Amino acid sequence: GAVVSQHPSRVICKSGTSVKIECRSLDFQATTMFWYRQFPKQSLMLMATSNEGSKATYEQGVEKDKFLINHASLTLSTLTVTSAHPEDSSFYICSARTGLGLAGLFLRDEQFFGPGTRLTVL
C-alpha cells in the first residue's frame, strides 16, 4: 500500500512553545489529508480535514487558532500546536486519502495513516 510518513515521531516540549508536525504522502498525491488525536486506550478523534490549497475544516470543539493546519502541496500537510500546554499532550495521527485518477476516475479512494507523533508537553 501507499506510504504516509510523519515527523517527528516523538517530541517533548515546554509549556508555551509551539510544535510543528509534518505529514507526507510519499508515493501518491493526496488531495485530502486528515489529522486525528488519540488519547490512551481510546479511539481516534478527527480534529480537522484539509484539502490542498484551501483552509482546513475543523471539527466541532477543536480550536483552529491553537491547531494550525497547512496543506501547501499535494504531498505535505503540517499541524502546528501553538502555545502548547500539558493538556495538549497526546498521540497525533495524520492520514492521507488517494484522490481522483486520470479522466476523473476514482482510484481506490483509500485512506492511509502515518505512524503517529507522540507529543508530551511539560
Add this chain to the structure above:
Amino acid sequence: AQTVTQSQPEMSVQEAETVTLSCTYDTSESDYYLFWYKQPPSRQMILVIRQEAYKQQNATENRFSVNFQKAAKSFSLKISDSQLGDAAMYFCAYRTYTGTASKLTFGTGTRLQVTL
C-alpha cells in the same frame, strides 16, 4: 449523524482458533464504505479489510473475512487461524461514498488478545 458501535471492549482467542469481532452502525445513507482497521502496539493504523455497501458479497482478505448484514447494519470481522501477530486494537469504521468531505467515523475499538 453516523455512529459506529463496538460492544466488545476486549476479546481473547487461542492461537490457531477463530474469533469474531462485532460492529454495528447507524446511517441513513444507502451507499457507503465499511472498514476494519488494526492498530498494533506500534500504533500504526493498518487497513485489514474494506467493504462497499452496494456489494452483497462479503469481503475476504486471506484469514480475515466479514459478515456484512446491510439490513441489520451489522459488520463483523472473523479472524481465522489466529496468530500472535493478530494481537492488537481493532477499529470498525464507516465512511460515506461521496466527495472529499466524507470522513471516517470510528468505533471505540476492541482489544484482541491472542494466547498460546
